[in-house]
Amino acid sequence: MKNTYVYEIDGNLYINLTNACSNYCEFCVRNMKDNYDGYDLWLEKEPTAEEVLSAIPKDKEYDSVVFCGYGEPTERYDVLKKIAMALKGKYRLRLNTNGQGNLINGRDITDEIALLFDEVNVSLNASTAEKYDDICHSVFGKAAFGALVEFARSCAKKGVKTHFSVVDCIGEDEVEACRVLAFQNRVLFRVRKFIV
Numbered sequence: 001m002k003n004t005y006v007y008e009i010d011g012n013l014y015i016n017l018t019n020a021c022s023n024y025c026e027f028c029v030r031n032m033k034d035n036y037d038g039y040d041l042w043l044e045k046e047p048t049a050e051e052v053l054s055a056i057p058k059d060k061e062y063d064s065v066v067f068c069g070y071g072e073p074t075e076r077y078d079v080l081k082k083i084a085m086a087l088k089g090k091y092r093l094r095l096n097t098n099g100q101g102n103l104i105n106g107r108d109i110t111d112e113i114a115l116l117f118d119e120v121n122v123s124l125n126a127s128t129a130e131k132y133d134d135i136c137h138s139v140f141g142k143a144a145f146g147a148l149v150e151f152a153r154s155c156a157k158k159g160v161k162t163h164f165s166v167v168d169c170i171g172e173d174e175v176e177a178c179r180v181l182a183f184q185n186r187v188l189f190r191v192r193k194f195i196v
């Protein structure tokens with residue numbers, strides 16, 4: 001099915017806003033699979049806020065509504081914000097992001113993120129700017145890493161439950177270095193399994 005704007009996995013509702021992303025990660029699931037858990041997340045047309053809101057089943061309960069698809073949600077920050085404002089208070093809201101939202105939007109969006117979201121998950125993926133750039137290839141180059149660390153730190157400081165996540169394929173030493181970095185920045189930490 002084309003134009004999957006919302007999809008369900010394990011009791012959560014996911015919102016697929018865009019295929020745009022400031023990164024080109026070597027391990028990105030988009031490079032390996034043309035569907036995710038059976039959902040085709042490549043979009044022929046990006047949705048409006050109204051199209052997303054009307055695609056959400058009215059008769060179902062969800063543990064969380066998660067902004068996460070085949071792209072970086074903050075690439076469409078105005079639409080994201082409109083949807084989150086409409087859903088705020090009805091659902092627990094989570095943002096899965098590469099943490100580059102401030103760079104992408106040219107301003108600090110973390111005050112608004114902290115107002116709207118209950119939880120933020122930032123993909124950390126590496127312990128230094130050089131290593132991050134080697135595997136994630138951000139359009140912002142090495143500046144991306146410092147910006148995403150600051151983004152997560154700022155969200156956590158403003159009271160949002162904020163995690164850094166890494167995929168286990170980066171190796172044990174890197175995972176441990178990332179765990180220390182998370183701790184130093186007062187950000188929670190989780191290790192995800194690499195999806196082949």
Ligand code: SF4
Pocket residue numbers: 021022023024025027028029030070071072098123
């Ligand atoms: S940040 Fe996420 S969506 Fe973007 S390329 Fe990396 S893994 Fe893929």
